[in-house]
Amino acid sequence: MMQTPSTTWPPTNRDWRAMIDAYGRLLGWTLIVRDRLTSPERALAMLDEGPASPLLTTCSAFDAVIVAAQLGRDALVQVDRIVDLATVPSIVQEDGSVVFLVRSGTAGVLSSLTGVRVASGSGDRITLPPACGSRWDTWPWSIAAAEPVPLLQGSVLSGALKRAMPISAT
DSSP states (O other): OOOOOSSSSSOOTTOHHHHHHIIIIISOOOEEETTEEEOHHHHHHHHHHOTTSOEEEEEEEEEEEEEOHHHHHHHHHHHHHSGGGTTOOEEEOTTSOEEEEEOTTOOGGGTTSTTEEEEEEEEEEEEOTTGGGOEEEEOSEETTTTEEOOOOOGGGGHHHHHHHSOGGGO
16 A cells, blocks of 8 residues: 655645655655755755756656657657556656656667667666656656556657657658
8 A cells, every 4th residue: 555645735846845755755766956866854954955956856657758859758748648648757858859668678679769779777877856846747656546547658659759759850
């Protein structure tokens, strides 16, 4: 049974305190501030001291599929058209690039696609919203149940990404 976050539920893209709590307590993600692994409580304190510091996590609990801005926007449209993909968590970064989260160890099949980068494992990191102007397009948790959404296999994104790619890139 998942522990419900102790702060306001559901978090919003601007409520970084509730989001940090959800990242740590609900999702169990490793949090990194100023290149230091830290607890949710310490992350809050560190961000109070230096709010411009990025909030990161490792790609241990998931694989991150990272695409450029235009491909990301087009892929989000494709994902939204497929009902089964409505629960693919995705982050829109400040530069417009999109980070899709899929089941850990399953995104390698996508790395051969043009314009797709895969981050996987404890050595790879991504920026978490709301740090550095990033925001969630699709949450990694269920708003109603306050629990993580099940992550899909990376290969499930293949069709949506291919349909979103310019003809010359496929």
